[in-house]
Structures are given as C-alpha cells and as structure tokens.
Amino acid sequence: MKEGNEYRTWKGPGEKEEEVKNILTKLDGLMPSITFTHINTTTSAKNSKATVLNHKDSYCVGDHLMVRLDLYDHLGKKKEYGGDFIRARIYSSSLKAGASGHIKDYSNGTYLVNFTLFWEGDARVSLLLIHSSEAVSALWAARKKGYAKIAFTGTFLNGKSTVFTQCGFNITTKAELCEYLDERDQEGFYCVKPKNVSCKAFIALKSYNSATSYLTDLERSLVKRSNIGVEIPHTFGDIRVVPCESNKTMSSERCRFRINSPFPSGFALQNQWHPVFCNMANLNTLDQIHTSLKGKIVYLFGDSTIRQWMEYLTRTVRTFKYLDSHGVGAQRNLIAVDMDRNIQIQWKKHNHPLITAYEYQTRDHNYIAREIDNIAGDKNTAVVIAVGQHFRPFPIELFIQRAINIRKAIQRLLLRSPDTRVIIKGENIRELDIDQERFSDFHGYTQDLAARDVFEDLDVGFVDAWDMTIAYTTPNVHPPSHVIGNQINMFLNYIS
Structure with missing residues (x-):
C-alpha cells in the first residue's frame, strides 16, 4: 500500500514494454489521423458506390468476385483518404452460407473487395460502413486517453458487514491505496483502502459505465447508432455460381497449429x-x-x-x-x-x-x-x-x-x-x-x-x-x- 497521486500498471521500462511500443507503432501506422469540423465532410455510406469489376453472367466455384468501392462524403465529394472501417460479406440465406471479403485500402477513398466464391448456387454481397475514417480516427485517439470509461466498485469485508470503495487500474488520489500487484508480469489493480479495513479483506467487485467520455460532441455524433453499419448501395443482385472441375476452394491437409490463418479463413x-x-x-x-x-x-x-x-x-x-x-x-x-x-x-x-x-x-x-x-x-x-x-x-x-x-x-x-x-x-x-x-x-x-x-x-x-x-x-x-x-x-x- 502506498500514498500518492497516480498508480499505473507499468512499473518501468523493459523488454516487454518495448514490445508493446513496437506493436502500438504498427497499429498507429494503420490508423487515420483526421481533423474535421462538420459531419458533412465525413464518409457517407449512402452517397458511396460499389461496382463489380469482373462482371459475368455466371462464375465458377473458386472464382473471385472483385468489387470496387468509391466512398464519398455527405456533400457528394469523393473522399481523398482511407481508413474507413468496412465489413464485407458474401452470403446466401437459402444455403445458410456466408464468407468474409478481403478489403484493400488504397488510402484515397477507393477500396478493392475480393470475394472468393466458395459455394455453388446463389450469392449476395453485403457491404457495411461500420465507422467512417473520421470515427476511426476519433475512436483510436480516445482509446489512448485513459482508463476512466469504466468504474469499479470493490467490496471489502469489515467483520460481518461490508464496505464499498473505488477500484481501478489508474487512480489519482492522495488517499491510501490497496495495491494488488503481480510484480513478475507487471500487472496491477488498485482500490482506495477503506478506513480501518485490511487490504486482504477484498472479496468482490463489480463495474459500471462512468460518465467519462474522451470524444467531443461532434465525434460522438459519428458513432450513434444511425451512423453505424450502414449499407453501401450497389445495383448488382444475385451472383450465380456454378461448379467447374479445375477450381478448388479447400485444402486436403489435416488441420494443424497455426496462428496466422488466411483471411478469409x-x-x-x-x-x-x-x-x-x-x-x-x-x-x-x-x-x-x-x-x-x-x-x-x-x-x-x-x-x-x-x-x-x-x-x-x-x-x-x-x-x-x-x-x-x-x-x-x-x-x-x-x-x-x-x-x-x-x-x-x-x-x-x-x-x-x-x-x-x-x-x-x-x-x-x-x-x-x-x-x-x-x-x-x-x-x-x-x-x-x-x-x-x-x-x-x-x-x-x-x-x-x-x-x-x-x-x-x-x-x-x-x-x-x-x-x-x-x-x-x-x-x-x-x-x-x-x-x-x-x-x-x-x-x-x-x-x-x-x-x-x-x-x-x-x-x-x-x-x-x-x-x-x-x-x-x-x-x-x-x-x-x-x-x-x-x-x-x-x-x-x-x-x-
């Protein structure tokens, strides 16, 4: 237990901290960093377009369907940067079938979606804009700003009665704290020490969403439900897929251990x-x-x-x-x-x-x-x-x-x-x-x-x-x- 201002999970530099920084750097390199002043300049799914690049009357099982996405803002202007969070899927309700599409971001508002046509029969395309690039930028920046979005309430036993106190990963206070540390693995959790109660009497915990938000009002408007998972319109209907002898979509190899499976897997x-x-x-x-x-x-x-x-x-x-x-x-x-x-x-x-x-x-x-x-x-x-x-x-x-x-x-x-x-x-x-x-x-x-x-x-x-x-x-x-x-x-x- 210590008194002080700020308590963090990290206790000092080391090999693990360096690895964390390296992974963060890789992730940062994938994320857009965008400043905007009006929602009209953010990506609009409804104004965007999807076009099949290799249109055919029918495709073979194992063929690829290539779909180009051109994203526009709410004013009808073509986006000039990427980073939108898109979910692409091909499916057949009648066949209870579905597969993800692989998305390539050209960083200029254009994306190429590659669908492998895995099954014989009908297939339809679903293209959802989960988050605009502006929302992605805001969410990524907000995530870095702190631990306060979730609050924890700890329960301590004091004789036969219980007392409640604030807990968390990062507590700023001058009060005495109970530290629950794993020094070897640099893991830490903290509770404000209840008066006249041992830190060893910590018996239960629960959480709730705090009032804290690291988003501005404008940024929050981007992640309200009506702006999430909006379908990008397209005019092509069912894709017809027929069997062809030469095409193969599955491996004959026995399932073995590997972490980096292909996508779609x-x-x-x-x-x-x-x-x-x-x-x-x-x-x-x-x-x-x-x-x-x-x-x-x-x-x-x-x-x-x-x-x-x-x-x-x-x-x-x-x-x-x-x-x-x-x-x-x-x-x-x-x-x-x-x-x-x-x-x-x-x-x-x-x-x-x-x-x-x-x-x-x-x-x-x-x-x-x-x-x-x-x-x-x-x-x-x-x-x-x-x-x-x-x-x-x-x-x-x-x-x-x-x-x-x-x-x-x-x-x-x-x-x-x-x-x-x-x-x-x-x-x-x-x-x-x-x-x-x-x-x-x-x-x-x-x-x-x-x-x-x-x-x-x-x-x-x-x-x-x-x-x-x-x-x-x-x-x-x-x-x-x-x-x-x-x-x-x-x-x-x-x-x-």
Missing part, C-alpha cells in the same frame, strides 16, 4: 464451417465428441465467450456432471466431469478487467498466465484461451501486455510439456447498438491484429472467431448454438 455452408487451409472433420455426434475428449482434461480460460463452449458441451453431452465449485453468480468457476470416460473440463474467468454490473467474487481470481504455470500438461491436456471483450474500453497497452504475459506462460508450458495442445480463440464480433466508444468492433479488430502479432511464432491452434462470426453474420457477443458448435468442432479437430 473459411466459409459457412448449410451452417457448417469449412476452413480453407485444412480439411476439418465434422465431429458433432455424441460418439465423436466422446471419442475426441476421452481421457482428456480441458482448461478453458477467459471471458463468457469461452464459457459458452463449456455450457454448449455440458448441454449437448449429457454424461457431463457439474461439480460444486462453491462459487456464486454467473462468473463462478465451473468444473464438469464425465467419470466413465475420464474427461474433465474447467472454465475460469480471467483476472481484471471483468466488466459486469453483477458483483462477482475476487477470491478465486487469477491471471491466466499464473493458471497456465500451474498446469503440468501432457498429450491429454488441452488449454483454450479467450480474452478481449472486457479489454475494449481501456488503452490497448493493457490488452497487449496481458497477451504477452499469456504467451510467455504458454512458452513455459510447452517447454515442460510439448505435447500439450494450446488453442487461442479470437474475439467474436458483437452488437452494433452497444456503446461504441467502449465496445466497438473496431476495438476488437485492433486487438485481433495485436494478438496475431503476439502469438504468431507459437505452436498453437487458432479458432478465428472473428472471421466466423462475420461469415455467420451474428452481431451478438454470445453467438447462437450453431456458431458455438462450429467453433468447438474446430477445437476438437485440433486435439483429436
């Missing part, structure tokens, strides 16, 4: 996910799931998007039985076992930040890196990690630092147990009507780029949930069961 057809870089078996029957998991212990670390995996498995595989983990609330740690097949699955939430208005216990909190350090590991051990959603409202350094700490723990695990299977699950896209300054998918996208940088040299599997949830067009932080089932199917392919 796959496509959905009849609601089944097909990666383009490997041949994924469909392991979705009860017997196949049992066979894949028999004798294994699976650790699921992270947020509620990976807790969904556990909930899906225990709902689908009725032989799993939950053990009493003696926690309370939705964030309690979960353990389920199948005694006959010697299967154990655990879910544990990641440590600060956990953003929820519902109070949760901190006594069973731990950093994922520390949890990984406690795993012995062997060929029947699998570790799945999913972090990101709860980091979006904070400066991205916090996320990058956490990812580096997790990477180092994975490296230690694989040194003592090379046969342990480690899988990174990417972020899901989420709702468009949520507070964009705090939770925009733009923040998730930057974290996805950073995570690929941090984990790229590891021998780990990667479930590209970002690409999957775009392809399935599920703008919900908790996607429906068929999407979760396909994420788990890919995981089972990695560990089988």
Whole structure:
C-alpha cells in the first residue's frame, strides 16, 4: 500500500514494454489521423458506390468476385483518404452460407473487395460502413486517453458487514491505496483502502459505465447508432455460381497449429464451417465428441465467450456432471466431469478487467498466465484461451501486455510439456447498438491484429472467431448454438 497521486500498471521500462511500443507503432501506422469540423465532410455510406469489376453472367466455384468501392462524403465529394472501417460479406440465406471479403485500402477513398466464391448456387454481397475514417480516427485517439470509461466498485469485508470503495487500474488520489500487484508480469489493480479495513479483506467487485467520455460532441455524433453499419448501395443482385472441375476452394491437409490463418479463413455452408487451409472433420455426434475428449482434461480460460463452449458441451453431452465449485453468480468457476470416460473440463474467468454490473467474487481470481504455470500438461491436456471483450474500453497497452504475459506462460508450458495442445480463440464480433466508444468492433479488430502479432511464432491452434462470426453474420457477443458448435468442432479437430 502506498500514498500518492497516480498508480499505473507499468512499473518501468523493459523488454516487454518495448514490445508493446513496437506493436502500438504498427497499429498507429494503420490508423487515420483526421481533423474535421462538420459531419458533412465525413464518409457517407449512402452517397458511396460499389461496382463489380469482373462482371459475368455466371462464375465458377473458386472464382473471385472483385468489387470496387468509391466512398464519398455527405456533400457528394469523393473522399481523398482511407481508413474507413468496412465489413464485407458474401452470403446466401437459402444455403445458410456466408464468407468474409478481403478489403484493400488504397488510402484515397477507393477500396478493392475480393470475394472468393466458395459455394455453388446463389450469392449476395453485403457491404457495411461500420465507422467512417473520421470515427476511426476519433475512436483510436480516445482509446489512448485513459482508463476512466469504466468504474469499479470493490467490496471489502469489515467483520460481518461490508464496505464499498473505488477500484481501478489508474487512480489519482492522495488517499491510501490497496495495491494488488503481480510484480513478475507487471500487472496491477488498485482500490482506495477503506478506513480501518485490511487490504486482504477484498472479496468482490463489480463495474459500471462512468460518465467519462474522451470524444467531443461532434465525434460522438459519428458513432450513434444511425451512423453505424450502414449499407453501401450497389445495383448488382444475385451472383450465380456454378461448379467447374479445375477450381478448388479447400485444402486436403489435416488441420494443424497455426496462428496466422488466411483471411478469409473459411466459409459457412448449410451452417457448417469449412476452413480453407485444412480439411476439418465434422465431429458433432455424441460418439465423436466422446471419442475426441476421452481421457482428456480441458482448461478453458477467459471471458463468457469461452464459457459458452463449456455450457454448449455440458448441454449437448449429457454424461457431463457439474461439480460444486462453491462459487456464486454467473462468473463462478465451473468444473464438469464425465467419470466413465475420464474427461474433465474447467472454465475460469480471467483476472481484471471483468466488466459486469453483477458483483462477482475476487477470491478465486487469477491471471491466466499464473493458471497456465500451474498446469503440468501432457498429450491429454488441452488449454483454450479467450480474452478481449472486457479489454475494449481501456488503452490497448493493457490488452497487449496481458497477451504477452499469456504467451510467455504458454512458452513455459510447452517447454515442460510439448505435447500439450494450446488453442487461442479470437474475439467474436458483437452488437452494433452497444456503446461504441467502449465496445466497438473496431476495438476488437485492433486487438485481433495485436494478438496475431503476439502469438504468431507459437505452436498453437487458432479458432478465428472473428472471421466466423462475420461469415455467420451474428452481431451478438454470445453467438447462437450453431456458431458455438462450429467453433468447438474446430477445437476438437485440433486435439483429436
């Protein structure tokens, strides 16, 4: 505990801080930096145009559909710079099919979208302007300005009564603070010390959106719901796709570990996910799931998007039985076992930040890196990690630092147990009507780029949930069961 003015997670320069700075520099190089004085000079989806460059009456499966985007502002003037955050997707409702498009930004208001035509039948194009380049510039600048968008309330036990106090990553105060530090990994969290109460009596935490905003009123107008996810108009209708013998869209190679999968990494057809870089078996029957998991212990670390995996498995595989983990609330740690097949699955939430208005216990909190350090590991051990959603409202350094700490723990695990299977699950896209300054998918996208940088040299599997949830067009932080089932199917392919 210390008294003073300002307490930060970073405790000094070092190799990790240098890596964080390098990744930030790369991200800065991708971001527009724009000053504007009126919304009329910002990108207008409705005034923009989409044109097919290689129009045909029909295309072969495996062909590419090339679409040029020319973006204009609200006054009808062609944009002279890039940086717009666009979501491109090709889909077929009748075939329950979808895939992302690859977007190239020419930095002059023109973009080229490359769609691979993965399936036979009809296909339609969706082009959404999620954020104008001006909004991207504002969101990126605002994210760097501080930690105050989310406020935390800590609960301390004082005898048989409870007292509440302010907590957070960065507290400016002259009051005495309780410091909860991991010196090795340079992680820190702080609470204003309640009078006459021990710092060791910290038992619970919850959060809420504060009144703080780092956007101006004009910038906030760019991220209101009516300006988010607006369709860029086009006049071309259904794309007709027919089979051709010479074209191939999928690999015959068995799914192997790699973090930097291509984009798009796959496509959905009849609601089944097909990666383009490997041949994924469909392991979705009860017997196949049992066979894949028999004798294994699976650790699921992270947020509620990976807790969904556990909930899906225990709902689908009725032989799993939950053990009493003696926690309370939705964030309690979960353990389920199948005694006959010697299967154990655990879910544990990641440590600060956990953003929820519902109070949760901190006594069973731990950093994922520390949890990984406690795993012995062997060929029947699998570790799945999913972090990101709860980091979006904070400066991205916090996320990058956490990812580096997790990477180092994975490296230690694989040194003592090379046969342990480690899988990174990417972020899901989420709702468009949520507070964009705090939770925009733009923040998730930057974290996805950073995570690929941090984990790229590891021998780990990667479930590209970002690409999957775009392809399935599920703008919900908790996607429906068929999407979760396909994420788990890919995981089972990695560990089988």
